[in-house]
Amino acid sequence: MNLTLKIWRQNGSSDKGRMVTYRVDDVSPDMSFLEMLDVLNERLILEGDDPVAFDHDCREGICGMCGMVINGVAHGEQKLTTTCQLHMRHFKDGDVITIEPWRAAAFPVVKDLVVDRSAFDRIIQAGGFISVPAGSAPEAHSVPVPKADADAAFDAATCIGCGACVAACPNGSASLFTAAKITHLSLLPQGQPERESRARAMVEQMDAEGFGGCTNTGECTAVCPKGIPFDTIAQMNADYLRAASK
């Protein structure tokens, strides 16, 4: 199939940036979205043009590197799917596809579709850890964890930190990401000693990074490729309020 792509091109953080239109012909429906961009880039390189920069790594939907806003939807309209796992069979011959980077003040554009997500790393550094003696792994049954808690913690822990939640949020809020990281630890016994200081530190770091506030629109969880539950945001709010009331 033949496609028209409108892609955001921005040569470095100080460049103003603009949408540029490209045609890509003979796209196979079996290609992934990134493979389709690879085809475009091979041609651009042969023609002596600058290839479109985009982040990617595992291309298996588990590393969280890839991500772009496709026709106004983070990772495209296919639910529970990262951009690398989105296949061209979901598009039609002759489609015009708009491709943009995540838009957030806290995610400055590095080049084209690549954004700097270090803000997420700093949120994790602020409290996304537990203090345990290092060494060999402890006996698995020494700290019993109820099944329901283990499942809920695991659901939150599947967050790959891609940033789609921020990109989709009308407020540019990082609440779903931060909430997933807080919930994953706060539901487990190992996370209890630092539960309140963690919630406070991570929420304050999230605000300091310049993300917006949550208004519970639910856009984040709807585009999340890992389906991080909306309930995690309530868990974050509960932990934060408990910390703030002391």
Place this chain on the structure above:
Amino acid sequence: MAVTGAVLVLFLIAHMLGNLKIFLGADSFNHYAEWLRTVGSPALPNRTVLTITEIVLAVCVVLHMWAAVSLARRAAKARPVKYAAKRKSQANGYAARTMRWGGVIIVLFVVWHLLDMTFGTVNPEGGDATPYARMIAGFQPDRWWVALFYLVAMVMVGLHLRHGMWSAFQSLGLTRRPQVRSTLQTTAVAVSAVLVIGFVAAPVCILIGVVK
């Protein structure tokens, strides 16, 4: 946002119940309005409870708006470059998307409503008439556009509460289980619907001549 909103919802429920007294006749409605001014008397001077309520409501409205404006300003700062493609909502949150503009419409409505029913400035009967007379005169068929404005505003209130009521529980961290959230969302729809029906009942019945 959550706490001030909760106070305003409680007020709306009381206000709707009071409005329904119009169906019990002029005396019942006027007595109720009188009672609001004399409740607690003679232990308390007249209008004590009413004045306190008015102050609490005014403070809540101001704080609620302040919170909304700061959230909107934060959102604008958090995304300085907008998307070129129209961002498609994936969450089916029509009510959530109308919160800000809906809120502005509701504020404009409240201003009109106070001028109409409280001060009587824009009411045909004026401020000296009985509450019942003001209400009846306000929604006569020749002023159909007033009733229509009330109807639109009440639908906006309904949408506002449909998102706002469960959202308040989420903000306070009380919806940590999916079942709790879905129950609250259903409750929010039901309470919003009851409030909208309760509020539009009087204007509509006056408009079509059932209540005279």
